[in-house]
Amino acid sequence: MFIAIFLILGILILVLQTTFLQLLPVWLGKPDILFLLIVHISCQSEIFRGALVVLLLGLLMDVFSGVFLGLYPVIYLLVFAFIKGISRRVAINEFAYQVPLALISYLFVSIGTFLFSYSLAPDTPPQWLWGAIVLQLLMLAVIGGPVVVLFDAITNFYRRTSASGRLPGTRSVNRFK
Amino acid sequence: MDNTIRKRSKRSSHLRIFLLFGCLFTAILILFISMAGRKEFTVPHKLGLELIGPFQTAISKVSNYAGSVWGKYTALLNVREENEQLRQELLQYKAANIEYREAVATNVRLQKLLELKESLPPPTLSAEIVGKDPSIWFRTFTINRGSSDGVQKGMPVVTVEGVVGQVLTSSPNYSKVLLATDPNSAIEVITQNTRVQGIVKGQGPEAFALHYVLKSAEVEKGDYVMTSGLGGVFPKGLMVGTISEITKTRRGMFQNIEIKPAVDFSQLEYLIIIMKKYSLTED
Numbered sequence: 212m213f214i215a216i217f218l219i220l221g222i223l224i225l226v227l228q229t230t231f232l233q234l235l236p237v238w239l240g241k242p243d244i245l246f247l248l249i250v251h252i253s254c255q256s257e258i259f260r261g262a263l264v265v266l267l268l269g270l271l272m273d274v275f276s277g278v279f280l281g282l283y284p285v286i287y288l289l290v291f292a293f294i295k296g297i298s299r300r301v302a303i304n305e306f307a308y309q310v311p312l313a314l315i316s317y318l319f320v321s322i323g324t325f326l327f328s329y330s331l332a333p334d335t336p337p338q339w340l341w342g343a344i345v346l347q348l349l350m351l352a353v354i355g356g357p358v359v360v361l362f363d364a365i366t367n368f369y370r371r372t373s374a375s376g377r378l379p380g381t382r383s384v385n386r387f388k
Numbered sequence: 389m390d391n392t393i394r395k396r397s398k399r400s401s402h403l404r405i406f407l408l409f410g411c412l413f414t415a416i417l418i419l420f421i422s423m424a425g426r427k428e429f430t431v432p433h434k435l436g437l438e439l440i441g442p443f444q445t446a447i448s449k450v451s452n453y454a455g456s457v458w459g460k461y462t463a464l465l466n467v468r469e470e471n472e473q474l475r476q477e478l479l480q481y482k483a484a485n486i487e488y489r490e491a492v493a494t495n496v497r498l499q500k501l502l503e504l505k506e507s508l509p510p511p512t513l514s515a516e517i518v519g520k521d522p523s524i525w526f527r528t529f530t531i532n533r534g535s536s537d538g539v540q541k542g543m544p545v546v547t548v549e550g551v552v553g554q555v556l557t558s559s560p561n562y563s564k565v566l567l568a569t570d571p572n573s574a575i576e577v578i579t580q581n582t583r584v585q586g587i588v589k590g591q592g593p594e595a596f597a598l599h600y601v602l603k604s605a606e607v608e609k610g611d612y613v614m615t616s617g618l619g620g621v622f623p624k625g626l627m628v629g630t631i632s633e634i635t636k637t638r639r640g641m642f643q644n645i646e647i648k649p650a651v652d653f654s655q656l657e658y659l660i661i662i663m664k665k666y667s668l669t670e671d
Contacts, residue, residue: 228522229519229520229522230518230520232522237593237654241522241524245522275521275530275564276523276528277521277523277526277528278556278570278572321525324523332571335571335572335573335589336571337571338591340524343593347524
């Protein structure tokens with residue numbers, strides 16, 4: 212159920228990003244809402260289901276974006292592992308941390324995409340576009356709050372409706388005991 | 389005796405009163421009779437008019453004002469309804485106008501595409517863009533034609549203005565097109581006037597770079613850059629862009645040449661896929 216909900220949500224966002232959001236003017240940028248979803252899943256989900264959803268969304272992203280197949284699954288799984296690694300030591304699962312975490316992760320993803328693309332096709336290296344990256348970070352910072360609230364609402368809805376009452380594998384409220 | 393005198397005096401006073409009223413009545417009667425049949429106001433008329441006139445004026449003004457306000461209010465109600473109706477009509481006309489303009493614009497675009505299609509070596513296939521790459525790193529489009537339509541990897545994709553890119557992958561009904569502005573794209577080109585050859589690669593969202601042009605080669609700013617047909621992918625003679633900037637650095641063998649694309653990649657809607665990799669000069 213968890214996989215289906217977030218996979219459908221991811222597909223909807225992907226369709227939105229490849230169609231409707233492309234109508235936004237260039238100077239405004241095109242927000243990467245799917246990336247916010249990846250960060251949210253990484254923060255909120257149990258490790259195996261989360262990794263599976265992230266992998267599937269990465270494969271889907273490969274279909275609609277980029278030249279090198281496999282790039283997005285690898286990048287997204289690295290983000291997932293990065294966030295899971297941090298969440299073991301720091302309480303980043305809270306709502307307030309998700310947007311800053313998404314911004315930091317996006318910067319890492321940009322570096323990763325650049326390096327992967329460069330290593331896969333050294334003859335045609337990609338351009339490091341500071342302007343586009345900063346614009347994307349700003350967009351994520353602006354829309355991050357409301358979008359994460361929406362994702363939280365969906366996650367909470369799932370938790371309420373699921374039989375266990377909370378996502379399997381997620382920690383209890385008192386995680387520091 | 390006294391009683392008789394009192395009675396007489398009482399009678400005489402009654403008589404005086406009767407006489408007074410009689411005179412007054414007679415005078416009034418004479419007055420009315422004298423007024424009957426006249427058209428001009430007499431003094432009492434004028435007096436009455438002068439007394440009542442100011443009140444009449446005041447009340448009239450107030451009532452007129454109130455009437456005016458009420459009239460305006462009722463008119464406003466009608467105008468509001470009329471305004472709403474007119475707004476609805478305006479919206480309908482606007483929508484119709486937009487549809488009409490869109491239809492005309494689509495017609496013009498499709499006509500141009502048809503003209504281009506006829507000028508290209510057959511077979512060609514028209515396609516519509518259904519999705520664009522959301523990433524800032526890559527530039528690809530998804531189009532509504534796939535392998536079931538005969539679309540294969542490497543087929544050139546063009547539009548009326550010039551080269552758009554080439555098919556990267558395809559599924560039965562959809563294909564992914566790698567735009568010429570993507571850094572991974574490379575097109576063999578030739579300048580129109582000076583006949584200098586090179587390879588155009590994507591550089592940023594809306595720019596090309598012309599590579600491998602020796603410093604000794606003559607290139608002009610504003611010269612048109614066309615496909616040379618040497619790569620075997622694009623037919624010869626398709627418009628790629630215009631040289632916008634030429635810089636020669638001290639180091640290196642080649643010039644740095646920027647090209648302004650002929651195609652506005654942000655405005656693309658319909659495309660043409662060239663199904664055969666023939667040169668335009670062949671056939």
